[in-house]
Amino acid sequence: MDELMWLTIGIAAVFILEACIYFYWNIWGNGSISTYINDGQRPHQTFKVLQTFKTSTQKIALVEVGEEIWVYSNGEIMFGTKQDENEYAEVIVHVPMAAAKDAKRVLIIGGGGGISVREALRYESLEEIIAVDIDAEMMDLGKRYDRLVSFNKGALNHHKVSTVIEDGRTYVERSLTTWDVIIVDIPEPTERCPSLGRLFSLEFYHELKEHLNPGGVLSIACSTVNLMPEYMWSIEKTLKECGFFTIPFHNFSNKTGVDWGYILASTLPLEPDDIQLKVTTPFLTEGRLRDVLVMPYYLMNKENQGMVQTDQNTVLLDIVKRETDV
Template sequence: YRYCMLLLIVGIGGLIGLEVPLLTRILRGYGSLRTILSDVLSFDYLGSLVAALLFPYLLLPLLGTLHTSLVTGLVNTTVALALLLYFGQHMGRARSWLAAQGVVVFACLAAMLWAAEPLRERWESALYEDRIVFSTQSAYQRIVLTEWHGDLRLFLNGHLQFASVDEYRYHEALVHPAMALSSSRQRVLIIGGGDGLSAREVLKYPEVLEIDLVDMDRAMTDLARRDLRIARLNKNALSHPKVRILNEDGFTFLQQPHEAYGVIVVDLPDPRVAGLSKLYSVEGYRLFKRHLSPGGLLVTQATSPYFAREAYWSIAATLETAGFVLFPYHVLVPSFGEWGFHLAGERELPIAEVEFDIPLRFLRAEMLPSMGIFPSDMERLQVEANRLDSPLLSRYYREGWGRW
């Protein structure tokens, strides 16, 4: 698949590269070479700009990936047929053959567009083991909910975010060590966590007064508030009066002044691409540190120390470079496998003294020190920190998971 995709990209790129010389040759009778070349390049750049704006801001959010690709194909085929009609006299006998091909391609694309919704549902169902109960394309990602025998699962761009049968293991391990050890719990910041499950855990502490939840995808937070299945799972956390939802970019939010937080929970998707990894960077963690109150703690999910060992320890190195003192720990989440976290503060943490004064389904205080022990195949590696100008983390992540 990978090689076929690369060949296709090279082929399409080559054809695109032929546009300018071909158009210049066809239009040479309509003016000087300088004028023609200037006009062709101007319209080429203008078209690229319009397409670059339309795709992420209009077509993808409104139509989705499949419909957008078919509509784009129809527009291109229509333009090709119009150009063939206008400049056909230059093509001789090839005109009829090219016109026939264009009509066939147009008809095929139109037929696929007419049947796109059932096709999309069938293709999408084939990607997931369980029955799809909800799917939508937001401005940022494909959101899919599946359910089977009471197990509700959320997928973002095809990647599992939680399974209701065991998500409590992940969210208790993520939230409660930081909440138990922080010197202040009144104000809590959650970056990501649009499903409301981290907020559910934070709300178990009566001394919490404010929770700011920053997730840039409004479609995700709206779903977590309005879908009865997720709202039941998160106990209507995102509708709680203590929770303020801010649908904006987390990095941008951190660049603005805010009242300090006692706990910051970073519940972001894995850093699969460089764009996702900016909040996992040295610069990002320094911004986080500026928003912590004295004695405050930051905790982040950090992918799997087994499946993506280099990425996990790169996040550790990044936090330490940003000035944090760490307690790395891990837990088994059956739907994910072995999963890792980093608890970070300004000084060494008294892990052995932790106490949980609320009832939990999974986590116990005596477990926490042993969660910081890593077997030989997960122990620390010497890897580099992730920076904005050197985004190594996404490469570490892809190489790690690529082995599986």
């Protein structure tokens, strides 16, 4: 009887231990979906996790939300096959393409999803796009995952597009090429990836300046300015410190309530009225362009609060930590 009792207790203990390990792994530990999708970033409607995997730089989740695919990186939404993604891509690409003297050679840093590349391919004068992404798996998704390829219209496989797997700064520092338009569309630095600050620094902007053709421009993504206005103004102040002429612009998404900020930077003086669209796009009409180039009062009120980001400080990371607790 004692042997049977101890056998039963032993089996129960093993079961409880395995259950605890399972729940720890899948709810709190490394196997938890929360390590791939932050609680605050979960879709509000029914969703299905199609795939999760680790790459050399990040944790990726492919999530089906209705008819859309959302791509998560380290718990945060990176991009998706969504209408607001089309708006975002049109703004970050067509404003600098409209402002540049020429639009023949384009460099896109952070082009793994292929959506911004798709927009740049609208220009008949275009000769070459270099799309740089540090993550080979992310670039491969943009090239081969059918639902993303359908959304980006096969842009990363286009004959005018060359894809490069490398850190964006390292690629620019090694390159002897110059470009008409350079688009930097990368996430903000976080404690998980503080090194991203190197792609927003004064030193890197000097490198980009050396790689612009006469009349060339930069377009820099500045995150969600309704949450972090100082983030955008710090990027602009850094660009000005580098000697660029700058024009801030933004796009408020009626669907998500997010106001995305950007900075246009040029080596030559440039006014908003000088910017005229060269192609027709579904979202960014001439009327919408004027709205994009007019900064709302709540942002202009914070204009003088930016600081210069260098390789030696953590200006942008500090802003992100303070405003989002990331």
